[in-house]
Amino acid sequence: MRSPGTSYFVYIVASPSRTIYIGVTNDLARRVREHRMRETPGFTATYKVDRLVWFEEFADPAAAISREKQLKNWTRAKKIKLIESMNPAWNDLSSE
Incomplete structure (x- = not known):
């Protein structure tokens, strides 16, 4: 059962050369910080x-996971x- 007010996020992070990664999390700030610190070896660190x-924010974790899967198949x-519909210059939204 989820806590009242818990949000779930589907997100896209990118490299300066525009390599992208799609993920889902319930703590967007923490997850972006983990990517930035390269805490987990693998694709995003490499x-x-x-x-x-x-x-994109969701109240329902199943909806967030479904959206993540949808985007990964695009x-x-x-x-x-x-x-580019939300962020034409590919600015880092975590600083806003």
Whole structure:
């Protein structure tokens, strides 16, 4: 059972060369900080994917997971179009 007021986020982080990673979390600030600090070895650490460029908030964790899966199945072009609809300059949204 979820706590009242708990939010879930689907997010996209990117590298300076625009390599992207899509994830889901219940603590967006913590998760972006983990990407930035490269705390977990793997794709995002290797490719320096650490700038938050897009996110969407959900109240229901199942809806967030479903959306994450949907986005992961999209073409790269469609993902880029989504990012640029909210953030045309690919600014790091975690600093705002």
